Amino acid sequence: NTSNKSSSEEEHEVQQRLIKNNRIIRSKHKTSNERTFIDYRTNQLKENVPFTYSSNGQPQLIINSDVNIDLTTIKQLEYLSTFVVKIRVEFQQAEITSYVSGSGLIINDRYIITAAHLFNPLIEEEDVLVPYKRIEFTSLSYASDQLFNTNNTNVFEAEIIIRGINGIGLQPHEICSNDDDVAILSICRYEQTKDVLMSENKKDFCPTRLSDKAELEPNSSLFLLAYCSTIRTKNDVEFYEECPGYSLYTREHLNSAMHPNHRTVSIGKCIANDDIHIVHDCPSLRGASGGCIFDANGRLVGVHTGVCDGDVHYNVNGERRLRPYALNQALAIYSDRIIHCLATVIPTWK
Incomplete structure (x- = not known):
């Protein structure tokens, strides 16, 4: 070895190179972009509400008194929260391992409904595509990224059985x-994991779905159940530079308001909807994609997918920015195209 550097210096350089490469890989994954919002009554970021747990282990949702939600809806959300999962998708490119996080909902014991873009391939140089290697999930109410790097018995594997709704x-x-x-997704080794995942009173759960777009009126309340990821970098914050109230979009404020890694409910309203999409203002961060949206009656309304591609642009410096009045979007579960596809594994939705 002719290098004048110590082994610790070389190890540090390698580690920094791996971190840099990992960031590059993440930036080449065509994932969603998410939108948080300002509550103009308080001039603060809108907050997600984390689920807490009573002494007997039952989920509790403690809502501020200024939020008008009836007790029946709260009880429904508490029950629905027990089926929400955090998903981690692993990619392997040479010696670099990269991860993308999302959310989902367990249905009919052995399936998970989520967003397809979580499993988009990485786009490498010369347009080489790197498909995902592995899918893991957990139903723990608090699930840090580090949890998946342990041999925790509450981390399980899943595999895709349907991705997309066109053709094959x-x-x-x-x-x-x-x-x-x-x-x-289908839960792997279901017979070995079902007793850990599902207690007897939760088996065979399948939510009632909204069956017609006319049932979802503008300005009606919506509830997104998901896990958000932690805001870590300056670029993550500057993404919101063009949004009104940008001074409130600090890393500290975002992480405080959105409760990353916790199972939360994000409260918002339906802004508009058509035959395929629902536009809403439930606040979210990366990691919430794939989370399910319910109405005040506990009916499944859609699968959250983040802001649409057209609401993200590049400024004169080539930096990604969110357009000022971008809104979040969900794929509507009442869509005939979606139901025709999903009913093959969820027959109660026919």
């Missing part, structure tokens, strides 16, 4: 569109 579905090397952004 999306293949691992294909990138989904905004109109195709839903997936169904």
Whole structure:
């Protein structure tokens, strides 16, 4: 070895190079972008509400008195929260391992409904596509990224059985569109894991779904159940530079308001909807994609997918920015195209 550097210096350089490469890989994953919002009554960021737990282990949702939600809806959300999972997708490119996080909902014991874009391939140089390697999930109410790096018995594997709703579905090397952004996973080794995941009173759960877009009126309340990820970098914050009230979008404020790694409910309203999409203002951060949205009656309304591609642009310096009045979007579960595809594994939705 002719290097004048100590082994510790070389190890540090290698580690920094790996971190840099990992960031590059993450930036080449065609994932969603998310939107948080300002509560103009308080001039603060809107907050998600984390689920807490009583002494007997039952989920509790403690809502501020100024939020008008009836007790029946709260009880429904507490029950629905027990089926929400955090998903981690692993990618392997040479010696670099990279991860993308999302959310989902367990349905009919053995399936998970989530967003298809979580499994988009990485786009390498010369347009080489790197498909995902592994899918893991957990139903713990607090799930840090580090949890998945341990041998925790509450981390399970899943595999894709439906990805996309067109034709034969999306293949691992294909990138989904905004109109195709839903997936169904099957829980691996279900017979060995079902007793850990599902207590007797939760088995065979399948939420009632909204069946017609006319049932979802503008300004009606919506509830997004998901896990948000931690805001870590300056770039993550500057993404909101063009949004009104940008001075409130600090890393500290975002992480405080959104309760990253916790199972939370994000409260918002339906802004508009059509045959395929729902536009809403439930605040979210990266990691919430794939989370399910419910109405005040506990009916499944849609799968959250983040802001649409057209609401993200590059400024004169080539930096990604969110357009000032971008809103979040969900794929509507009442869509005939979606139900035709999903009912093959969820027959109660026919």
